[in-house]
Amino acid sequence: MTAASPQTSPNVTDISNATNDICRREILLGVAYCPVFLFGLLVNAAALWASIAKRASWTDTHIYILNLIATDSALLVFLPFRIYDAFSPLTKSVLCTYLINIHYSNMYASIYTFTAISVHRYLAVRFPMRAKSWRRKKVAAFVVCLAIWVTVVSLCLIFQENSPDKLQCCFERCKDQRLTFKFAVMLVCGGFLAPLLIIVFCTSQIIFILLKDTAKSEERKNTISIVTANMVVFIICFTPIHTRFAFHLFSEKSGTWLSEELYLSLSEWIASTNCCFDSVSYYFLLKRFYT
Template identity: 30%
Template sequence: MNNSTCPITNFLLVTHILYAYLGLLLLLGLLLNGLALWMFCCRLRKWTETHIYMVNLAVADLCLLCTLPFMLFSMNKDNSADTVLCQLSQGIYLTNRYMSISLIMAIAVDRYVAVRHPLCGRGLRSPKQAGAVCAVLWVLVVGSLLLRWVLKDQEGGFCFGNPSRQNPQTVVFSLLGFYLPLAVLVFCSLQVVTALGQRPAADVGQMEATRKAACMVWANLVVFVVCFLPLHVVLTWRLATGLNTCVIQDIVYITGMVSDANCCLDAICYYYMTKEFQEASALAGTPAAKAHRSQDSLCVTVA
């Protein structure tokens, strides 16, 4: 937003709140994602599909977090002219926001295949294939952002918060980059939860582990929706109505900051999600569980 006309950050209280929020987000996000990368890269001996996706997710979240100070600095300036630093930080920020969204979708699809189609999943799921999926996602996301940059550059720039450089073509990329993964995530989550609910429980321990795994699927979906949906609803409204008032710009700013909280919540949610699925799988491998398992029963395997 252009703060010469919409001075949300010119209010001292708002500025203090934003800086406190940003500081907390950076502290927790860098700590949690840095710890996750250290665990995955230095402590794990065997790489699985889930670990590869989560390493890429942690990298994307860390890259996004590192651009937040530049974003806040740019928001407090009248961006009549773009700078290389502003354009670079904007591009990294947007790339890693939608890369995070895409990776969350990929994890959901991987989980769906493992649970709903365990036999086919043996051929579809492997660390190499997970790495290939991540590479394709990086190419697609970066390619779409480069195309956005070309379209923006025709109007003079690609920098934070300047409404004169926001056009419908570039907003469409953001909306497609969110609503398509959202639809896939909702479908896969519902399918996994349904499969877990239909799964025969051999004992109380397995039933409790399965219940926890289902709760983590719901928690992951709720976190994704709460973080990303408000921003994209506002962007959709702005695209549909053509309105770009100060109120709408301020709401985009605030909901965008809310979406950044996903960088911290990803690390927590997926750590516990992996743990609960591993517990459910381990219990499913006991002799009592095997005796109750039929040929088309569901397997919850992450390793």
């Protein structure tokens, strides 16, 4: 009589396959975050040099640039930990909560700064004489940037959505710990849809006004190209992750074609690339088409 060969339980096999898939996904994400970190570091260093070292005096333009650099620098603090975690998982702790908050603070500070810059451009193009003669532009820019950070940090403190007890691992929530409805609505509507509508309105109005102007055709074309590029960058970077948040509001189950975890990881990576694409805004501001 021959001994019966041991059989692997289907549940054990499924768990093993899922674990391998997660490991492969994390390693690929770690590799993908590396160029974002390196290029973001290079772009921010160049922008900081161009905005500070080569300027004798500050303008409202430089205040907005420095705020963009600050938002990108917040992400650059987060990325090395995210890359390290992909290859050697961190233990979930208060540090993880802190790093997640840094990541999302960067994202929403960038969104609101983009919005402020769009409004600033629109007012400068719509009312050029008033914009040039207004003496408190620097004060206004400083107040706007300060308000952005106070708002973002306050929301992180009020909504404790990423405490260690809600995390499955350092950068991933437990499946049964869904975002509260109020918080998800705030992220989608206040954090994305409202800024998107403002940016689309301001950009379309700038293009419309400049197209009616027959003077300085080359400068006009450059300005239209850059404001359009800024709007496209905003949509590309921030639409996927907020689509995920919106889906989170109305669905209790994962998608059949792509897991929630994979889509969220990819959308977070796409959002993080804004620290590289911010160079479009740096270029626009430093060229000073509207100051």
